[in-house]
Amino acid sequence: MANRIGNYFKKLSVTRKVTLVSVTFLVTIYIFCLPRQLFHVSYSTVVADRNGELLGARIAPDGQWRFPPRNTTPPKIRQCLVAFEDRHFYHHWGVNPLSIGRAIYQNIKNKRIVSGGSTLTMQTIRLARNESRTFGEKIIEMILATRLEFRASKEEILSMYVSHAPFGGNVVGLDAAAWRYFGHSAEELSWAESAMLAVLPNAPSMIHLSKSREALLTKRNRLLKQLYDQEIIDRSTYELAVSEPLPSEPHPLPQTAPHLVTRFYQEQKGKYSLSSIDKGLQIQVENLAERWSNEFLRSDIRNLAILVIDIRTNQAVAYCGNVHFNQKQAGNQVDVIQAPRSTGSILKPFLYYAMLQEGSLLPDMLLPDIPININGFAPQNFSQQFEGAVPASEALARSLNIPSVTMLQKYGVPKFHSFLRQAGLKTLDKPASHYGLSLILGGAEATLWDVTSAYAHMGRSLLKLPQTPCTFLLPTGRDDKNRTSSVFQPGAVWQTFNALIEVNRPEEIDWKSIPSMHPVAWKTGTSYGFRDAWAVGVTPRYAVGVWVGNATGEGKPGLVGARTAGPVLFDLFNLLPSSPNWFERPSDIFVEAEVCHLSGHLKGRFCEETDTVLILPAGLKTEACPYHHPVTLSADGTHRIYENCADTEPAIRQSWFTLPPVWEWYYKQHHPEYQPLPPFKPGCGEDTMHPMQFIYPPMNARITLPRQMDGNKGFMTVELAHSNPNTIIFWHLDESYLNQTQDFHKISLQPSPGKHSLTAVDSEGNSISTTFFVE
Incomplete structure (x- = not known):
């Protein structure tokens, strides 16, 4: 074919050859004369809601x-x-x-x-x-x-x-x-x-x-x-x-979800983006945020952020990154949803979940709520009080700090740090040792986006939905490659949510007695210095996150999660379509177990009052109740007696619930029904359980003595708990006798810098020692 064309071309005259070449050249130019991309201009960034309604543009x-x-x-x-x-x-x-x-x-x-x-x-x-x-x-x-x-x-x-x-x-x-x-x-x-x-x-x-x-x-x-x-x-x-009249002047473009529009401008500049936001709901949420913000401004609390996630689709349906976007005040332009903030107590449910799932905790297992000092870290409850021992679920519902710290100490900071990273908290970018035990009390920073998304994933596990990244951009098609194995398993989530629905609501009413009110698993958090107030709640339909504070980082005395973010959270749930049915209990996961009614541990040999409850199979490997012991009492019940003495006088044998001395010291103040063990009858036995325990200082504590008003060195106060309220304690510091106490075992010391040994001896000859360092 090519040869025939070539021969034909050779036979043409010069004029025809020139004409043919020229025509071919012109046709070729014509074919390629139009650029592939006709317009070389920049475009505005346009963001619409899930139905194509304009949210805003840049x-x-x-x-x-x-x-x-x-x-x-x-x-x-x-x-x-x-x-x-x-x-x-x-x-x-x-x-x-x-x-x-x-x-x-x-x-x-x-x-x-x-x-x-x-x-x-x-x-x-x-x-x-x-x-x-x-x-x-x-x-x-x-x-x-x-x-x-x-x-x-x-x-x-x-x-x-x-x-x-x-x-x-x-x-x-x-x-x-x-x-x-x-x-x-x-x-x-x-x-x-x-x-x-x-x-x-x-x-x-x-x-x-x-x-x-x-x-x-x-x-x-x-x-x-x-x-x-x-x-x-x-x-x-x-x-x-x-x-129809002509328009009088140009209209301003809509400014709905302005912080989200700004984020699209930063990430998808010059494009039209269809977001997952529901514009009608977004406007209602923004109006609610403005009303609450005006209330908070009286206390000089200037910023508020709200995120609402539909847990069925795992998409954000309302995104209020802050309030007063158009007011040029410091912090108003900050998108707090994406800003790392101190977490306060908002991470505690994740630790509770992780320990349940691992099998190192049962829902109502007693945890210590006593003064502790771990290498200089001495956490306090928000109430500044101690209760001795608290069920784990109640400690979570009441957000008690000391039980949470002891839980984290048992579970392990590196393991919990890794778990939080897997759950999507991307801002935990430092090694676990950087955070230490403060990780559970706000020693780390997280974003409202990551935290609310993690709570949403917990809810999704109960709906048997896969774990996929939460988004505010409508997907263009099915994308299975983003699916990952779920961090959260439904059994432990179910137990965690059961604890969180018991958190006291801001209305301070018995919501269970009102048919129109539905369960919400929710948690609050307050950061150190009252800089951040959090509240996150989950229903079978929505996960809602609220942050209240000052984006500039100023703390305010009234900035407490339960008092600020909490009421906003429940106003939002009142605004959202209700979820009349709670999550269904996961089937074929739990096993029946007998647990001690008083301690929440698996039934021990000497536990008499028990409850049959559903627990995770992993919970079967937890420790049996260590607090019930068999005792032999005198006939009148006022003394314990050694078993050999039971042959010489009438005796009563029974099981007794006994807590460690420091636990007992605080526990009995809140539980009048608690009965300490009676003392041994003189000459008829001695304690096999140690009857006393230091409240302060703990072993190897490092102590800095405060300065008094006149500049002189201050004092430290040491304290001890004893199971026998009538005993006398003799105190020794570095083998030097100091003093004796009765009833209230507390003395003040002014030791010199360096290492010291403190010893206490009771009237029965029992002794206990601790070592501490004065810096």
């Missing part, structure tokens, strides 16, 4: 309101444009010879340019090239217009035109014009509005809303009359349209 880098190109043109604006600009648009190939001829005749007749004769396709090329309007440029436009007709459909060409046409000022494109001039989308334009926008690109600099309004109105009405004459609109539609 102006393009060149200062123009130019929305990203659209793919279709609304029917009304299409008919108006074709009627006004190019009646034969659907019948030519980019150039209309009759229009060109008419334009030449009019320009010669008027001795000036009064008409360009350009088709809509030619105008699209002119907008893309943005060159001076000369005769040579007109020829180029005509060539490129015919080439564009081969590449794109009429609908595509019209969409290019309306996306880039000037509409006066810095408004470019139909979508920007519809929102700026009429405050709604292009799809909602009326006939009058469509006609006005159709005539604007014809002379956008000469016809403007604030000047030449009569000329603009005349052109608009003339076009409407033309549509009526062509029977595109009927008479009543025409009369209504011409009666």
Whole structure:
């Protein structure tokens, strides 16, 4: 074939050869004359809600309101444009010879340019090239217009035109014009509005809303009359349209979810993004946030953030990154949802869950709530009080700090740190040793996004939904590659949520007695120095996170999670569609077990009062109750006696619930039913369990003595608990006798710097020692 063509070409005359080569060259140039990308301009960042309703936009880098190109043109604006600009648009190939001829005749007749004769396709090329309007440029436009007709459909060409046409000022494109001039989308334009926008690109600099309004109105009405004459609109539609006034001034673009729009601007600049936000709900949430913010401003608490996640889809449906976005006050522009903040107690449910899942904790197992000092770290409960021992579920519901610290000490900081990272807390970017035991009390920072997402994943595990990253961007299709193995298992989550629904609500009412109120598993948190107040709640439908504080980091005395973020949280749940049914209990996971009624441990040999409860199989390996012991009492029950003495006098044998001395010291103050062990009858036995325990200082504590008002060195107070309230304690410091105490075993010391040994001996000869360091 190639040889035949070659032979044919050789037989041609020189003139024909030159002609053929020239034609081939010109055709090739024509084919490739149109750039692959027609428009090289920047676009505004546009964000819409899940239904396509505009949330907000950010102006393009060149200062123009130019929305990203659209793919279709609304029917009304299409008919108006074709009627006004190019009646034969659907019948030519980019150039209309009759229009060109008419334009030449009019320009010669008027001795000036009064008409360009350009088709809509030619105008699209002119907008893309943005060159001076000369005769040579007109020829180029005509060539490129015919080439564009081969590449794109009429609908595509019209969409290019309306996306880039000037509409006066810095408004470019139909979508920007519809929102700026009429405050709604292009799809909602009326006939009058469509006609006005159709005539604007014809002379956008000469016809403007604030000047030449009569000329603009005349052109608009003339076009409407033309549509009526062509029977595109009927008479009543025409009369209504011409009666519509022109807009008085441009409208501001919507400012819904402004912090989210800003984030899209940072991450998806110049694009149109369909978010997962529900605009109607978003507006309600923003109004609620403004009301609460105005209340908090009385206490100089200036910022508030709210995140609402639909746990079924794992998508954010409301995103309020902060309040007062348009007010130029410090901190208002900060998107707190994405800002790392001190976590306070908001991570405690994750530790409770992890220990249940591992099998190192049962839901109601007693935990110590006593003064502790671990290498200088001496946590305190918010109430500054101690209860001796508290069930784990109650400690979580009441957010007690000391039980949480002892739980973390048992579970291990590195293991918990790793678990939190797996749960999605990406801001924990330092090694576990950096945080230490303070990790559970706010020693780390997390974002409201990560924390609320983690709670949402807990809820999703109970709905048997896969763990996927939470998002605020609607996915374009199914994406299985983002699915990961779930960190949370439904059994331990179920038990954790059972504890969290017992958290006292801000209303201080018995919500269970009111049928219209539904369960919410929720938790609050307050950071050190009252800088951050948190509240996160979960229902079978939503996970809601609230943060209250000052984005600048200032603490305020009243900034407590339960008093600020908590009430906002329940106002939000009252606003959201309710979830009448609670999560179903996971099936085929739990096993029945007998647990001690008093200690919450698995039933021990000597536990008499037990409960049959459902626990995770891993819980079967926990320790049996260590607090019940068999004792032998004298007949009157006032003394214990050694078993050998039971042969010489009547005796009562029974099981006795006994806590360690320090636990007991505080526990009996809150539990009047608690009965300490009676002392041994003189000459008839001795304690096998140690009867006393130091409250302070703990072993190897490092102590800095305070300075008094006069500048002199202060004192430290040592304290001890004894199971026998009538005993006498003899105190020794470094083998030197100090003093004796009875009833209340507490003395003040002023030791010199260095290592010291403190010893206490009771009247029965029992002794206990501890070592501490004064710095």
